[in-house]
Amino acid sequence: MASDQEKNNLRVKQLLGKPGNGNCADCGAADPEWASYTLGVFVCLSCSGLHRNIVQISKVKSVLLDPWSSSEVEFMDTVGNNAAKAKYEQIVPAFYYCPTHKDCMLLREQWIRAKYERKEFQCVERQEPYSAGYREGFIWKRGRDNGQYLSRKFILSEREGVLKYFNKHDAREPKTIMKINTVNATFQPTKIGTAQGLQITYLKDNSTRNIFVYHEDGKEMVDWFNAIRAARFHYLQVAFPGASTADLLPKLTRNYIKEGYMEKTGPKHTEGFKKRWFTMDDRRLMYFKDPLDAYARGEVFIGCKENSYTVLPGLPPNTQGYHWQFGITIVTPDRKFLFACETDEDQKDWIAAFQTVINRPMLPQEYAVEAYFKHKP
Numbered sequence: 001m002a003s004d005q006e007k008n009n010l011r012v013k014q015l016l017g018k019p020g021n022g023n024c025a026d027c028g029a030a031d032p033e034w035a036s037y038t039l040g041v042f043v044c045l046s047c048s049g050l051h052r053n054i055v056q057i058s059k060v061k062s063v064l065l066d067p068w069s070s071s072e073v074e075f076m077d078t079v080g081n082n083a084a085k086a087k088y089e090q091i092v093p094a095f096y097y098c099p100t101h102k103d104c105m106l107l108r109e110q111w112i113r114a115k116y117e118r119k120e121f122q123c124v125e126r127q128e129p130y131s132a133g134y135r136e137g138f139i140w141k142r143g144r145d146n147g148q149y150l151s152r153k154f155i156l157s158e159r160e161g162v163l164k165y166f167n168k169h170d171a172r173e174p175k176t177i178m179k180i181n182t183v184n185a186t187f188q189p190t191k192i193g194t195a196q197g198l199q200i201t202y203l204k205d206n207s208t209r210n211i212f213v214y215h216e217d218g219k220e221m222v223d224w225f226n227a228i229r230a231a232r233f234h235y236l237q238v239a240f241p242g243a244s245t246a247d248l249l250p251k252l253t254r255n256y257i258k259e260g261y262m263e264k265t266g267p268k269h270t271e272g273f274k275k276r277w278f279t280m281d282d283r284r285l286m287y288f289k290d291p292l293d294a295y296a297r298g299e300v301f302i303g304c305k306e307n308s309y310t311v312l313p314g315l316p317p318n319t320q321g322y323h324w325q326f327g328i329t330i331v332t333p334d335r336k337f338l339f340a341c342e343t344d345e346d347q348k349d350w351i352a353a354f355q356t357v358i359n360r361p362m363l364p365q366e367y368a369v370e371a372y373f374k375h376k377p
Helices: 004-015 045-054 070-078 080-088 105-117 124-131 218-239 245-251 344-359 364-374
Strands: 034-036 041-043 060-062 134-142 149-157 162-166 176-179 184-187 198-204 207-214 258-264 274-281 284-288 298-301 310-313 326-331 336-341
Touching: 004 070, 034 045, 041 045, 041 080, 045 060, 045 105, 070 080, 105 218, 124 218, 134 218, 149 207, 149 218, 176 198, 184 218, 198 218, 218 245, 258 344, 274 344, 298 364, 310 344, 326 344, 336 344
Parallel strands: none
Antiparallel strands: 034 041, 034 060, 134 149, 134 207, 149 162, 162 176, 184 198, 198 207, 258 274, 258 336, 274 284, 284 298, 310 326, 326 336
């Protein structure tokens, strides 16, 4: 006959079959095998580790390996992921970025802390840092020329429609003004070398400019990120009054389709190939000498197949000067761009990334961007 302990362990496993419990309560990953027995939620292994950072609120154990008491199982049964979501995610603003299992650790940890520790989505006043329409503070910014990080004052103003920063603490005029309509922000912990590293980009004379920033306090950085998303959301609501919230949300911030090293040659295809860092940002393929450069050395517009853009594996016959063996040719209406990848896997990944963009029909505003690229001096 099964002992009480065995019955409890079987019961808690069966609770995973209840609606909502089959995915991690925090990041949505399938088949969670851990649970917070003080919050009543089922979570994945990765998020269970983040729950251990808020041990005063959340205590976790394995659904499969740890012993469960009757009272713990009862509690898990009465709460569960759906009820917890209704409580802890009552009023998540539409613009707020809710991370998935694919996102960086910082976004996931701050989402967990915001929900259970700070209870930000049960009380609108606690959302002030990112929803007030104005934010100012000091962030470490990487110097364009020397790579040193220096403390800079940043101001985000929805009313002015800008994000700006000042070189001196008492400066009256900002060093740079970024218009919200072209600003993007994406967390780049690996590239920047710190968990709190954020890459902000904006367009200056239709060329992309990079700014790399971080703050020691993870909450501070995620608040800046969501404040930028809020400003972008409200700008887009005015710019596209007929658009639904669902249409606008993917436009608030975007991660890059792909980044990494490839070799490239010039327009005549006669000079030697040079190793460059490439970033595929929507339809802009940019290349840099160094991943943390402020400006791209060049940008290529990647249109759609209906407009005669194609991507082919390999390089044209008689191509010379490349070191890496796995070639890619991008054909545009004006010319061919030649690249070489270090590995077969890199080549496949880049071709898949280019194909995704080329297969997507172009939007009306993208034709204007394409025209600008064609007439660029």
